[in-house]
């Protein structure tokens with residue numbers, strides 16, 4: 001390892017260690033909340049209101065993140081089995097069953113500490129009806145209030161003034177009063193503005209990191225690596241000083257990688273060379289996450305852009321949380337998350353990624369659980385192929401149900417797909 005690479009490795013550890021500490025501290029606060037009296041709010045990633053919760057000193061709990069962590073830790077199989085024994089069908093989203101099974105098995109969170117029961121279920125779901133059903137189930141299990149924010153779908157591909165006013169009205173009349181009641185504190189708009197200003201700073205650096213993949217070779221993998229980079233901003237930390245620092249450090253690390261001409265970082269170290277630049281649509285599989293990543297990196301394939309890293313906010317299109325328009329910008333944030341976009345907008349976004357990131361192809365990982373992503377994916381694939389002339393590939397798996405990750409089958413398909421790209425490339429060079 002040369003001096004620059006060594007320096008980059010040290011910096012990498014800085015941001016990773018910071019994220020690890022942030023997560024550990026958060027779950028410790030949650031575990032001790034019955035003694036400290038700090039209240040929590042269970043809520044979801046797309047369309048989350050983290051800054052608003054933090055302005056009331058409330059602790060967010062994100063069941064999807066707990067489910068994906070259970071998948072990565074090899075616990076989801078047993079949790080899903082618990083939920084299916086209780087009668088939940090094989091067709092139900094596996095995040096829901098994993099969460100339910102975890103709850104029925106003692107509600108131990110990703111760091112091994114106990115998760116408190118919800119003090120409030122804040123249903124601010126975006127683009128997916130399953131979220132509503134998920135909290136209906138939790139409501140039956142826990143005796144706690146529910147607050148709902150209904151976020152209109154971008155059916156016509158835009159956010160209108162009346163849509164914005166509708167969401168802001170609900171924030172003022174439903175959500176904020178529920179948070180005031182739970183916390184015993186009054187809404188403090190100045191505090192919310194401070195948090196939103198910090199969010200925007202962190203969002204600037206996150207966008208810089210994601211867009212570094214336009215460089216050749218890409219210093220990052222924007223899908224497998226990207227899921228770590230979006231962690232703090234998509235979860236409980238947007239608006240915190242820790243998140244600002246995390247993204248500042250991360251950006252500095254990626255700047256060093258780029259200056260040193262390094263290829264994307266993988267769990268095995270720096271990729272030896274970059275052969276294929278791929279855009280990926282759809283969430284990853286979490287139960288075989290490392291194995292799935294290795295199928296790409298072994299072939300010299302780097303993901304230069306992905307839609308999954310926009311599920312908790314599409315910041316690279318220019319959106320920032322805005323302290324001068326606090327509730328309006330929270331409303332726009334909720335309506336702008338990826339799965340709240342209609343299919344033509346998704347096609348436009350993917351076509352733009354293919355061009356801006358000089359990609360060789362679009363690969364779809366279609367997960368069985370999630371209609372929010374999977375509906376329309378074959379149409380998306382064909383349309384992007386037509387517009388860009390680049391080959392599309394299609395693999396199928398699931399989020400956290402290991403029964404739907406067939407390693408041999410997926411590896412086979414990926415190898416064929418990369419061969420097809422290579423042949424097309426040779427054909428056009430001839």
Ligand code: SF4
Nearest residue numbers: 093128130370371372
């Ligand atoms: S179906 Fe998809 S968007 Fe809906 S809860 Fe499950 S994973 Fe989330």
